[in-house]
Amino acid sequence: MHIPDGFLDLWICALMYVISAVVIGYSAVKLKGTLESKQVPLIGVVAAGIFAAQMLNWPIPGGTSAHLVGGAIAGILLGPYAGCLSMASVLTIQCLVFGDGGITALGANIFNMGIVDVFVGYAVFRALRNFNQDAATFLAGWLGIWLAAVACGIEIGVSSIFKYEIETTVPIMGFYHGILGIVEGIITMLVIRYIALRQPDIIYAAKEVVA
C-alpha cells in the first residue's frame, strides 16, 4: 500500500504532509514526559518487528497479494501516540533507505498506515476488548487496514493520474484489502494473544487508565 512518487497530485501530497505532521507533532506533545522506562526500548522493538514483518510478502496465488502493515499491533501495544511515531519511523526509513513509497507520497503513506491504521486499530480494540479479546484484536487489525486502504483509494482517486476515478479506486482498494485484511486481522489476533499470555503488562491498550 506504499504509494510511490508520481501517483498523487501535488495538492494532495502537500495536504497529507500537513495532516501527518500535525498528528505526529500532537502525538509527541501528548507523549512528552509520560513514557515509562520500559516503554522506551519497546517503541524501537515494535518498529523493528513491524519492519521485519512487512518484508514478508504473502505469496497468495491469483494475482493480488499483500504484506502485513501492523498499524493495529503498534496501536494496541504502544497506544495510539507512540504507535503513530513508531510506524512513522518505519515508513520514513522504508522511503529514504529502501525507496519503498515515494518521498512526495510520504505524508499520505504515514497518514494511511501510521495514523488511520494505528488509531482505528487502537480504538476498535479499546471498544471491544471487554467483550472478547480475540474478536477485538481481529477486528482492530481488519478494520484498521481496510480503512487505511480506503483512505489510500480516496487519495489516488482524487489525483489526475488516476483520472479522478475515485469511484473505481476506492472499490478496488476496499474490496481487495477487505479480503486480504482477514490475514492482517488473524496475525494481529495471534500476536496480541501471545503477548497477552507472556507479558500482558506491556499491552498499553489493555490498561484500565489511559492518558
Place this chain on the structure above:
Amino acid sequence: MLEGLKEWKGALIVIGILLLLTPLFAWAADLVGYAEPLENAAEELGAMEHETAIISGILPDYTIPGANPYASAIVAGIVGCVIVLVIGILVGKALAR
C-alpha cells in the same frame, strides 16, 4: 543506549527469524506474481507508467545492487531493523519522563 534491550531478547530473536525467512517469502512471491491492490488500481486506470522514484535509497527495493536479491534481502532487513530500532529508542528517550 541499548542496555534496556536485554529484556526484549526474545522479541529480537523472533525478528531475526522473520528476517531469515525473507528470501523464502520473496522467492514464493515472485513465483505467484506478487501484485498489491494499489498496483491493480494503477493498472486498471493506466497509471503504472507514471510511477517514479525520486529517491531510490541506498538499498533499493530491499536489495544490495548487483548482489543476489534473495540473500541481500536479509542484509537489507537487518539494516532496516537496526535503524528503526535505534530511532524508536531515541524517540522514546526524548519523550521519557
